[in-house]
Structure formats: C-alpha cells, structure tokens
Amino acid sequence: MLELQQNALLGLLPEEDLAHLLPHLEQVTLSLGQSLSESGRQMSHVYFPLDSIVSLLCVMEDGASTEIAVVGYEGVVGVSLFMGGETTPSRAIVQSAGKAYRLKGQLLKNEFYRAGPMQRLLLRYTQALLTQMAQTAVCNRHHSVDQQLCRWLLLSLDRLPGDKLIMTQELIANMLGVRREGVTESAGKLQRAGLISYNRGHITIIDRPGLEKRVCECYAVVKREYDRLLNHHDVM
Amino acid sequence: MLELQQNALLGLLPEEDLAHLLPHLEQVTLSLGQSLSESGRQMSHVYFPLDSIVSLLCVMEDGASTEIAVVGYEGVVGVSLFMGGETTPSRAIVQSAGKAYRLKGQLLKNEFYRAGPMQRLLLRYTQALLTQMAQTAVCNRHHSVDQQLCRWLLLSLDRLPGDKLIMTQELIANMLGVRREGVTESAGKLQRAGLISYNRGHITIIDRPGLEKRVCECYAVVKREYDRLLNHHDVM
DNA sequence: AGGCTTATGTACGTTAGCGTACTGAGTTGG
DNA sequence: CCAACTCAGTACGCTAACGTACATAAGCCT
Numbered sequence: 001m002l003e004l005q006q007n008a009l010l011g012l013l014p015e016e017d018l019a020h021l022l023p024h025l026e027q028v029t030l031s032l033g034q035s036l037s038e039s040g041r042q043m044s045h046v047y048f049p050l051d052s053i054v055s056l057l058c059v060m061e062d063g064a065s066t067e068i069a070v071v072g073y074e075g076v077v078g079v080s081l082f083m084g085g086e087t088t089p090s091r092a093i094v095q096s097a098g099k100a101y102r103l104k105g106q107l108l109k110n111e112f113y114r115a116g117p118m119q120r121l122l123l124r125y126t127q128a129l130l131t132q133m134a135q136t137a138v139c140n141r142h143h144s145v146d147q148q149l150c151r152w153l154l155l156s157l158d159r160l161p162g163d164k165l166i167m168t169q170e171l172i173a174n175m176l177g178v179r180r181e182g183v184t185e186s187a188g189k190l191q192r193a194g195l196i197s198y199n200r201g202h203i204t205i206i207d208r209p210g211l212e213k214r215v216c217e218c219y220a221v222v223k224r225e226y227d228r229l230l231n232h233h234d235v236m
Numbered sequence: 237m238l239e240l241q242q243n244a245l246l247g248l249l250p251e252e253d254l255a256h257l258l259p260h261l262e263q264v265t266l267s268l269g270q271s272l273s274e275s276g277r278q279m280s281h282v283y284f285p286l287d288s289i290v291s292l293l294c295v296m297e298d299g300a301s302t303e304i305a306v307v308g309y310e311g312v313v314g315v316s317l318f319m320g321g322e323t324t325p326s327r328a329i330v331q332s333a334g335k336a337y338r339l340k341g342q343l344l345k346n347e348f349y350r351a352g353p354m355q356r357l358l359l360r361y362t363q364a365l366l367t368q369m370a371q372t373a374v375c376n377r378h379h380s381v382d383q384q385l386c387r388w389l390l391l392s393l394d395r396l397p398g399d400k401l402i403m404t405q406e407l408i409a410n411m412l413g414v415r416r417e418g419v420t421e422s423a424g425k426l427q428r429a430g431l432i433s434y435n436r437g438h439i440t441i442i443d444r445p446g447l448e449k450r451v452c453e454c455y456a457v458v459k460r461e462y463d464r465l466l467n468h469h470d471v472m
Numbered sequence: 473a474g475g476c477t478t479a480t481g482t483a484c485g486t487t488a489g490c491g492t493a494c495t496g497a498g499t500t501g502g
Numbered sequence: 503c504c505a506a507c508t509c510a511g512t513a514c515g516c517t518a519a520c521g522t523a524c525a526t527a528a529g530c531c532t
Contacts, residue, residue, distance in 0.1 A: 058374040061453050066377045068370040083363040084356055085465050089457055090370060115351045120320055127319040130366060134304040134326060137373035138294040141302045141413040144518070168479065177377040179520065184480060200479055200528060217297050221325055229321050380488075404509065415490060420511055436498060436509055 007048040007101060008074045009125060012235050017117050025101040030054070030094040032166070036077055037092035045102040046078030052098030053159045055175055057091045066140070066177035067152075069132045070095065072159025074226060079126050081105045082112040082119075095175070096156065096165060117235075124229045131225040139218040145178050149186045150215035152176060153196070157205055158223070168201045190214075243284040243337060244310045245361055248471050253353050261337040266290070266330040268402070272313050273328035281338040282314030288334030289395045291411055293327045302376070302413035303388075305368045306331065308395025310462060315362050317341045318348040318355075331411070332392065332401060353471075360465045367461040375454040381414050385422045386451035388412060389432070393441055394459070404437045426450075 010018060010025075030036070030052045037043050039059060047054065054077050056069045068090060071077050080088045111118045139148055152175065156165055169187060173180040187203075190196045195210040196203055205211065212219075229235075246254060246261075266272070266288045273279050275295060283290065290313050292305045304326060307313050316324045347354045375384055388411065392401055405423060409416040423439075426432045431446040432439055441447065448455075465471075 056370075058370055060374065060378065064378055066374045068373050079366075080363060082359075083366075084360040085363040085461075088363075089367060089461055113351070115349070123318075124320040126362070126366075127316060127321040127324075130315075130319075130362075130369065131325060133366065133369040133373060134292075134294055137304050137369060137376050138296065138302045138413070140373050140376040142296065142300055170479075177374070180480090181482085181521090182519065184482085185519095188481075198480085225321075225325055405511095406509075416509095417491090417511085418489065420509095421489095424511075434510080 006050040006073055007076075008230065009076055009121060010048055010101070012121055012230065012232060014117055017111075020111060021103065021107070021118075024103055024107050026103070028100055028102050030097060030100050032094055032097045034094040035091060036094065037088070037090075039089050039091055040087050042086050043078050043081060043105055045104055046076055046081055046108050047092075048076050048101040048103070049073055049159075050099040050101065051161055052094060052100050053096035053156060054100075055093050055095040057093055057175070058089070059091055064177065065091075065174055067175040068136050069129055070155050070159070071129075074159065074230065075125055075129065076122070078105065078108075079122070079129060082109055082122055083126065095167070095171075096160065121235055124235060128226045128229045132222050135218045135222050139216060140177070143216045143218065145176070145182045146186045146189060147214065147216040148176055148178075149183065149190070150211050151219045153203070153205065154208075154211055154215055154219050155222075157208070163205045163208070165203050165205075166201055167203060169198075242286040242309055243312075244466065245312055245357060246284055246337070248357055248466065248468060250353055253347075256347060257339065257343070257354075260339055260343050262339070264336055264338050266333060266336050268330055268333045270330040271327060272330065273324070273326075275325050275327055276323050278322050279314045279317060279341055281340055282312055282317055282344050283328075284312050284337040284339070285309055285395075286335040286337065287332075287397055288330060288336050289332035289392060290336075291329050291331040293329055293411070294325070295327055300413065301327075301410055303411040304372055305365055306391050306395070307365075310395065310466065311361055311365070312358070314341065314344075315358070315365060318345055318358055319362065331403070331407075332396060357471055360471060364462045364465045368458050371454045371458050375452060376413070379452045379454065381412070381418045382422045382425060383450065383452040383454075384412055384414075385419065385426070386447050387455045389439070389441065390444075390447055390451055390455050391458075393444065399441045399444070401439050401441075402437055403439060405434075 036047055036054060049072050054071045055067045057065045057067050059065045077092050080086060112122060139151060152172065169183040170180050173183045187198050191198050195207045196205055272283055272290060285308050290307045291303045293301045293303050295301045313328050316322060348358060375387060405419040406416045409419045423434050427434050431443045432441055
C-alpha cells in the first residue's frame with residue numbers, strides 16, 4: 001500500500017477511489033528502451049511509473065526524433081485513452097529502467113467516466129503535460145543545447161530517487177533531437193565546471209544548484225505548473 | 237442557427253446539447269492583437285472562433301515569444317477552464333480579426349461536468365491541441381524557417397474563408413519566434429516562386445498546392461490528427 | 473591477454489539563423 | 503503636399519549547431 005504512494009498521481013486519490021483500482025494494478029518492470037506505445041497504435045494498458053522514466057517522442061519520416069515530454073512517478077503514460085482519441089502520433093519509450101504499475105486501458109476508462117476524483121486528477125495531469133509540451137516547443141526554438149541539456153538532466157533527476165542516471169550521450173542526443181557530438185561538448189562543459197561526472201553511460205550529478213543556475217527558465221515554468229496543478233490541496 | 241455551424245466544435249454537438257448552450261452564446265468581434273488570455277490569469281469566458289484566428293503564445297522573461305498552437309473555427313480558446321487548472325502560463329492573442337462566440341467559463345464547466353457529448357468533444361479537441369503542440373516542438377527543432385513559414389501559412393489558411401490574410405512579417409516573426417528579416421527572406425522566396433504575393437501586411441495565396449509541396453510533414457501530421465479526432469462519425 | 477564493441481572526445485569545414493544597420497517604398501495625417 | 507511613420511528588402515559579420523571523419527578509451531567476451 002505504501003508502495004502505491006510512490007506514484008504521485010495514484011497517491012493523490014482518495015482511499016475509496018484507489019480501492020477501486022487496487023485489485024487491477026499490476027506491477028511491472030520496464031527496461032531501458034522498451035516501447036510502451038507506438039505511433040498510431042492503440043495501447044492496451046496505461047502505465048503509472050514508480051521509479052522508471054518514460055519519454056514521449058515524436059518520430060519523423062526520416063527517423064529523427066524529439067522528446068516532447070517526460071513522464072515519471074508524477075504522471076501516467078497513455079492519456080490518449082481517456083482523452084478519447086485512443087492513439088497518438090507519438091511514441092513512449094522507457095528512458096530509465098524501473099518499476100511501474102500498469103492498468104488495463106478499459107478499466108482506466110471506466111474509472112475516468114465515473115466522473116469522480118480520478119477524472120479530475122487525470123485532467124489536471126493532462127494540463128500539466130500540455131504545459132510541458134508547450135515549453136518544450138519554446139525551449140527548442142530559443143535555447144542553446146547547453147541549456148537544454150541542463151533542463152533535461154533536471155527533469156530526469158526530479159523523477160529519480162538518487163543522483164545518478166544511466167544514459168549514454170547518444171540516447172540523450174536522440175531525446176533532445178540534436179547531434180551526439182553536441183551533447184558531448186555540452187556535457188564536457190558541465191563536467192569541467194564540476195557539475196556532473198560522466199562515465200560511459202553513467203552520469204552522476206555533483207552540483208545540482210549549479211545546474212539550476214545554468215538552466216533556462218523553461219525548467220522552472222514547467223515545475224511550477226506541475227506543483228500548482230498536482231498539489232494535494234487543490235486537486236481533491 | 238446556421239451560423240453556429242461555423243464553429244465546427246459546436247457544429248458537432250447533438251441538437252439538444254447545443255440547445256443548452258444556445259441562449260448563452262454571445263457573438264463578439266475580435267480585433268487584431270486583442271488578448272483573450274494572459275499568462276496565469278483566469279479567463280472569464282471561453283471563445284469559439286468563427287472566422288477569427290487565435291494564437292496561443294508562450295512568452296519568455298526577455299519578451300521573446302513563440303506560438304505553440306493556433307485555434308480557429310475548428311476549436312475553442314480556454315481549455316484550461318475545463319481541464320481543471322483554470323489558468324495556463326501562455327497567452328491567447330487574436331491573430332486574425334473576426335467573429336467568435338463567447339461563453340461564460342462557468343457555463344462551459346457546468347456543461348462539461350454533465351459528462352455528455354460536450355465533454356467527449358472537448359476532450360477530443362484537447363487531444364488534437366496536444367498533438368499540435370507536440371508537432372510544433374518537433375518543427376522548431378528540425379525544420380527551416382522556410383518550411384515553418386509554409387506550415388504557418390497553411391494552418392492559417394485552413395482557418396480562413398478566403399485566400400488572403402492580413403499579417404505583417406513582423407507579426408509572423410513573433411509567432412514563429414524568429415527574426416523579422418528571416419521572414420522577409422523566406423517570404424521573398426515564396427513570392428519569387430509565385431506561390432504568394434506580399435503587400436504591406438496583405439498576403440494573398442496564389443498557389444496553395446505549391447505551398448503544400450514545400451511544407452514539412454508537420455503540417456500533414458497535425459491536419460490528419462484533427463481530421464481523425466474531430467470528424468462527425470467518430471465523435472458522436 | 474587480446475580482440476571486439478561501444479562510448480566518448482576532438483577536429484575540421486559548412487550552413488542556417490542571428491544581431492545590427494541601413495535603404496527604400498507605401499501609407500497616413502497634419 | 504510634405505513629414506512622419508510603418509513595412510519590406512538588403513547587406514554583412516558572427517555564432518551555434520550541423521555533417522563528417524577520425525582518435526582514444528573503457529568495458530566485454532573468448
């Protein structure tokens with residue numbers, strides 16, 4: 001029961017509503033690179049990450065991709081199910097291996113259409129997701145790779161228990177939609193500045209406040225909006 | 237009554253649901269540059285554009301802005317009201333003057349929480365909006381100003397009755413989040429190619445198929461998703 | 473140990489878009 | 503009718519990021 005609280009969204013549900021879902025929540029392990037949702041394909045389940053992180057990516061015809069949002073313990077993968085579209089033109093890829101609860105899509109929809117706390121919660125979450133996407137668009141337009149890398153690191157860090165993440169520069173480049181070499185350069189700067197330490201796919205954050213000083217405003221805008229929309233007081 | 241059908245979202249509503257709203261829909265004229273929603277401020281009304289176009293913009297601390305989505309007769313301005321957040325960190329600015337229906341926020345919320353066709357419709361629309369934002373993020377990352385201008389022109393054109401739009405290059409630049417000079421250059425290319433004609437704030441589209449040949453895939457992705465999510469057959 | 477694979481670092485030249493400055497052509501209003 | 507203003511076009515140097523190529527280094531497997 002305590003473990004359920006690891007997903008903030010589920011943790012915000014009143015006990016009796018959670019009780020509805022409890023028997024149907026199935027804990028699964030997500031492995032790095034695993035796809036939870038393919039462009040245009042209907043999802044059978046939605047996922048509530050615990051210590052895993054999932055990236056929502058837009059993939060283009062030429063194979064280039066861009067991360068448009070990231071989902072961790074604070075959210076759920078599969079909003080298109082209850083929004084009514086059933087599918088999306090984006091992909092959901094596991095960016096950091098870990099646990100998640102999964103729930104049959106139909107059961108989530110049933111719960112959603114009861115129009116109770118779960119619906120309110122999911123809608124607020126979706127609005128937060130909207131903000132994250134919007135800010136990603138802005139960041140892509142106006143900010144340097146350096147700043148975007150900081151944003152990405154902080155967003156990931158906020159969704160992980162420790163101060164380490166397992167992620168090659170190649171993969172980060174795919175997420176940000178930039179060259180791998182660009183990530184090498186930016187990460188090098190951060191490393192020389194003593195903010196992070198990089199070691200063959202293992203990143204350790206040494207100086208988080210230092211990262212926060214370098215990041216663009218986009219990070220704070222998104223974080224503030226998540227805090228506002230998903231705090232216990234206002235939602236329920 | 238026929239006029240109501242000018243807003244596709246309202247037009248998709250079953251007659252009896254529309255009847256609920258009808259007495260409260262107030263036709264207003266939106267003028268170029270008018271703000272319908274400021275960052276963090278609660279909206280008193282939502283707007284269903286008829287022949288007007290509204291841009292959703294993210295404005296940054298330094299004043300630079302980027303359009304994250306555009307709303308015309310196919311949609312509604314103010315999704316944050318029914319999504320539960322009440323406010324958003326973005327602005328809504330009238331990009332093309334014209335008519336719209338407006339509706340008191342509270343009335344829309346009441347209708348939404350009846351959990352009938354209006355709710356389903358608004359949620360599907362919100363998902364389409366989500367896709368538009370995601371694709372804007374991708375486009376900002378990967379495509380040239382030339383392509384983005386084409387996308388922008390086509391998106392606008394799809395929401396206007398004729399083949400003309402009133403819009404200075406300065407304003408387009410603000411929308412796209414690029415320099416005014418960049419727009420001049422790109423628009424110049426389109427003009428020399430005989431696709432558009434530009435005249436002190438008055439653009440006439442001469443060769444729409446030509447534009448469609450130059451535009452990046454982002455335009456089609458978004459259009460397809462709007463068609464899929466908001467066609468009469470699936471929604472009701 | 474030694475060879476293979478994968479991850480990272482570095483070094484080019486190229487280019488799109490930026491910042492800035494200025495010109496000229498329409499439009500408006502006194 | 504002329505001044506003031508707005509809008510569009512052009513030019514030029516600058517920088518961030520790109521594409522490409524190659525070099526090291528760290529882990530992995532036999």
